[in-house]
Structure formats: C-alpha cells, structure tokens
Amino acid sequence: MKSNCQRRKRPRIVVIGGGTGLPVLLKSLRKRDADISAVVTVADDGGSSGVIRDYINVVPPGDIRNCLVALSNLPEFEKKIFQYRFKSEDKFFSGHAIGNLIIAAISEMEDEGIFTAVQLLSEMMKVDGHVYPAAEEALTLNAEFADGTTVAGEAEITHADKMIKRVWVTANDGSEPQAMPEVIQAIEEADQIVLGPGSLFTSILPNLMIKNVGQAVCQTEAEVVYICNIMTQLGETEHFTDADHVRVLNSHLGQNFIDTVLVNTEPVPQDYMDRQKYDEYLYQVKYDFKGLRAQGCRVISDNFLQLRDKGVFHNGDQVVDELMRLTGRPLSWRSDNFN
Template sequence: MTKFTSKRKRPKIVVIGGGTGLPVILNSLHKENADITAVVTVADDGGSSGIIRDYINVVPPGDIRNVLVSLSDLPQVYKDIFQYRFESKDQFFSGHAIGNLVIAALSEMKQGDIFSSVQELSEMMKVDGHVYPAANIPLVLNARFSDGAVISGEAEITAAGKTITDVWVTTGDDSLPEARPEVIQAIMEADQIVLGPGSLFTSILPNLMISNVGQAVCETQAEVVYICNIMTQKGETERFSDADHVRVLNQHLNKKFINTVLVNTEPVPTDYMDRQKYDEYLYQVRYDFKGLRDQGCRVISDNFLLLRDHGVFHDGDKVVEELMRLIGQLPV
C-alpha cells in the first residue's frame, strides 16, 4: 500500500472495537497518513486477560496490548518481546503475555488509573496515534437471550449457546459506566468512525453500550463505517446475514446510525478452514443486499478476503484502501 503524502491535513479516524479483528485494520491504517485513535473494549474476561483481571481487578489488558503493538513504531524485536506469551510449562506465568503483565503493573502503580497508564505506555512504545480504553474501570458484559435468561460475563455469554437479543455493560457495583472526555472528544472531532471487524456482541457493542460513547457515535458528523464480519461466530451470530449484523447494531442504539457497511462477497473455499484451530467460526456470513439497504446504509461489497494459515481474515490493506477512498484520500 502506498502511503498518502498529500499536504492536506491528516484525516482523523477513530476505530472502535476489540479482539483480533481490530489490529488487522490498525496495522494497515498505520501505514497511512492518518491521525488514528483506537477505542478498545474493556469487558474481556477470558484467557490471560481474564486471569489478570480476576487477581488484581485491572482493566483486561489483552486487546489494549495488541492495539499498542499495531500502532507502535518500535523495532520489531521490541514488539515481539512485548507480545511474547509464556509456554504452558512455565506454570507461574503460563499463558500470560509479557505485555499483559506490564500493563497490569503500570495500572497498579497508578492506583488503577488504566487510562493514564496506557497513555504513558503509548509514549514508551512510540505509538503513532492514540489508544484509549473505552472506560477507565473493568466492565461487566451482560446479555439477555431469546428465552428471557440473563447471563453476565463475556466468556459465559458465548459459552451459553443461546440466541442473544441484547447486551449491556455495567461496572462491578452495577452502576452505569461512562467513557473519559478524551474518548468523546475524539469521536466528535473525527472525520471517520470505523466499527469492526470483530465479535458483534462481545467486542463492538460493549463499547457502544457505554452511554456517552453510544450517544457520541450517533451525534458525530463523521461517517460511521461498519466492517462486517466474514464468518458467523459460535454463540453469537449463528445464521446471521450481513444485514442482521447491521440491524442489531442499529437496534441497540435505537437509530440507523451506520452510514456505510463494507462486506466481503468473495466465497470462502470449501474445507479451507482448520475447524479445530478456529473452532469459534462457523459459516460464511450470508450476503443480503436488500436487507442492508433497508437499514438505510450505503453498501460497498468487494473481495476483502485473506486466506492464511487455514484461517479466514480480512485483507487489512484492501479494507483500508476503501476507507481512504471513502474519506477522500484516494481517487474514487
């Protein structure tokens, strides 16, 4: 991808999400002449992040770690050290990434102020852009299912195997959380808001369910672009079409706030995926052009597919090329 070198001001792009999809876009966006702000979910309670969260009540660090690395200008060897995960034979550190431990330590040093900790670490890691936790305290994700049951906790929600109707976030004392003013200011001043790719109910919506974040995304003058997932996800979006993803987002904020949706229409080769390695992904998301138009959004459909290591991913460079075109940084 050719870096844009126009003398026009750097466009302000806010990317909101979490999970493995967010760094894919940020890695490619980092090559562009853009002012990037990543707003990262803090409701993760699985894996290393969940263990650290349980022990010291810190915002889960895993997604923040990956985003910091994707925007860092440090030499690759330093980023590799930050990402290194201890092997299972190291019983005390088993499964923990060094970066998770560093983030947890900084947060403890600053009496739990994760926002300030991440800003300090961003300077240390020479991050080109801004990395903002969606909230300054750990959040609890709650879900209501079609049978009326309510479950709390991201890992428990996805393991339930039920149809989710809606989600919301609370703090440990069940109060309603709010994002820092810096997060809201970034959204309101943005030229483009990017949602996804990522788990619909557990990576994207937890951010939007923070009341002032959802309100800002609905009120901003920026174009809101949703990058729809390529595959349906077990325990979350089974049998979903691309229009179903957009419908759920709009319903949660009670407004058709998605302006543009990017959808992959390239077929995933039969039997390409390693179903054991990528066991949470089920089938390719069904394309429903009419359903998308009914949601009032512009539809950009193309081949955004990247096949790698018997897994299915978005081609970050192709997606970002389209984002740059939408914002007027590349010829139409």
C-alpha cells in the same frame, strides 16, 4: 483555493472494537497518513486478560496490548518481547503475555487508573496515534437471550449456546459506565468512525453500550462505517446475514446510525478452514443488500478476503484502501515515516 496544509490534512479516524480483527486494521491504517484513535473494549474476561482482571482488579489488558503493538514504531524485536507469551510449563506465568503484565504493573504503580497507564505506555512504545480503553474500569458484559434468561460475563455468554437478544455493560460498583472525555472528544472530532471487524456482541457492542460512547457515535457528523464479519460466529451470530448484523447494531442504539457497510463477496474455498483451530467460526455470512439499503446503508462490496494459516481473515490493506477512498484521500498517499 485551499492551502497545501488544508488539502493534506490527516483524516481523523476512530476505530471501535476489540478482539483479533482490530489490530489487523490498525496495522494497515498505520501505513497511511491518518490520525488514528483506537477505542478498545474493557469487558474481556477470558484467557490471560481474565486472570489478571480477577487477581489484580485491573482493566483486561489483552486487546489494549495488541492495539499498542499494532500502532507502535518500536523495532520488531522489542514488539516481540512485549507480545511474548510464557509457555505452559512455566507454571507461575503460564499463558501470560509480558505486555499484559507490564500494563497491569504501570496501572498499579502509577495508581492513576488504566487510562493514564496506557497513555504513558503509548509514549514509551512510540505509538503513532491513540489507544483508549473504552472505560476507566473493567466492565461486565451482560446478555439476555431469546428465551428470556440472562447471564453475566463474556465467556459465559459465548458458551451459553443460545440466541442473544440484547447485551449491556455494568460497572462493579453499580454506577453507570462512562468513557473518559478524551474518548468522546475523539469521536466528536472524527472524520470517520469505523466499527469492526470483530465479534458483534462481545467486541463491538460492549463499547457502544457505554452510554456516552453510544450517544457520541449517534450524534457525530462523521461517516460511520461498519466492517461486516466474513464468517458467522458460534454462540453469537449463527445464520446471520450482513443485514442482521447491522439490524442488531441499530436496535441496540435505537436508531439507524450506520452509514456505510463494507461486505466481502469473495467466496471462502470449501474445506479450507481448520475447523478445530478456528472452531468458533461457522459459515460465510450471507448477503442481504436489500436489507442493508432498507436500513439506510450504502453498501460497498469487494474482495476483502485474506486466507492464511488455514483461517479466514479480512485483508487489512484492502479494507483500508476503501476507508481512505471514503475520506477522499488518494490511495497513493502514504506516510513518509512508516517503517
């Protein structure tokens, strides 16, 4: 018979991705008694992150900032300060989030790289879990399109308006990108690996294209769960089914490594979305459960939809309920320390 300690061991969950979907999931996971590690893309070159990356030569901090806040136990007002973005009339700081500047400052001040800086900041922000940049340096995302042309840079890829065939990442000095040992160890020791939700080619794959990350995910004994996007994305996944998303992931890593796919089956109400505000989202992803099962996937379909602000999002709590079921943890189990 297992001891109380063994039965109540915290499941180790590694979430890999970037963009706006990752912190939504992390916020919901933080309510549960899970040992969370977030592996965050460092190939972003747009917005405030892109400007800081260009001028200070530091890993783009935006996605890292959002993940730190999502897992932070600081009071809400202090987290709001970290997230505050200067207004456009503040010309010198226009568009920059305070947290981005702090991450860049600590990285430069300590002169030990972004990875150490994020760990120091995690302590300051009382982060419950771990936030790991996928690599120690900023990486460039590259793409080859169906017509054989190639382009470098995340922003350029999404604005090329072409069908993407494959993506890969490169380091500025020409060396092969590598993740830090802590990232690989987290993947190797995980009970569950979660991919997404997030942009397929620009948030999830940039992490997996780091060779030792991709190898670790393929070799792990943990269950690999992919949270399929609800909407197709302009310049990335136009007209994709759920099976197409998984097919691209498997193709990039050279094997069928996805074990379970979470698919939202709740229809998005017609004309609900603000198409100007969310102009990158096109149509609801179509279902191809036969195509998913042909790739060896278990399919879990449910209402994971959350409608807010005239946009379409995953309901983080509903998704995490399913993730916790997969780990064997009862849904009633919640952290006593969550505030």
